[in-house]
Amino acid sequence: MKEQQYNTLKDQISPPTPYALNLLKAFVVGGLICVIGQGISLFYMIFFDFTERTVGNPTVATMIFIAMILTGLGQYRKLGQFAGAGSAVPVTGFGNAVISAAIEHKSEGLVLGVGGNMFKLAGSVILFGVVSAFFVTLIKLILVSVGVASW
Template sequence: MNQKDYEQLQTKLSPKTPIGLNVLKAFLVGGIICTVGQAISFFYIMNFDFTERTAGNPTVATMIFISLLLTGFGLYKKLGQFAGAGSAVPVTGFGNAVISAAIEHKTEGIVLGVGGNIFKLAGSVILFGVVSAFFVALVKLILVTIGVTHW
């Protein structure tokens, strides 16, 4: 069997991906996660001394904590299998990636297992987030300095 015949056989036998359904599930679950995050933000604004601007950090921390709990109980994996990118793209997906690596390597010990592997998956997100934030801030500084904008 040559490569072309194999590819035709694989295409014929592979199940069709329901792209429309997958997009709908990702959209709905991602939207629900964001709605929960907005509700938590409103909770902090109404019940504590936060403004819309300052409620972001505790909201993100709370969402990551919720994803930590769901990951620890094995529920976030089921959500991810159902929703795909809808559960991976929000900040809860980042929390899931961090805690999953920690749980996976806990048998190797605290220092070498958890400590050495906790940011294995999320390390690139942190790295490129910091680098892109640096360049955005640099562009902002240049634009403000030359008077193009007044951010």
């Protein structure tokens, strides 16, 4: 079978991809995750006296923790199947990636299985986050030194 015949047959058999619906679901779910994060931030600011400058870290930690719990219970997978990138792009996707790898390799033991595979995907995220933060800080330091920006 030639490539053109194969592509024609594939197009006839495969159902069309609902791009607009997928985009809408990802947008709504990703936005809902962000609204939940904003609610957690407000909760911490009201009940624990955090400021807008200091509330970020506990909010991110809480969102990652929630995603890890949902992944362990098997619920985050359902959310990911429904929302696609809408559940993977926010910080909750990071928590899901870490715990998914740990759960997948738990049969290999705690050290070589869970510990060795837990940060395979997340390790690159951490690495590029730290490196990009370094370069952004370096650029800002240069701009402050020449008087273009201020702290």
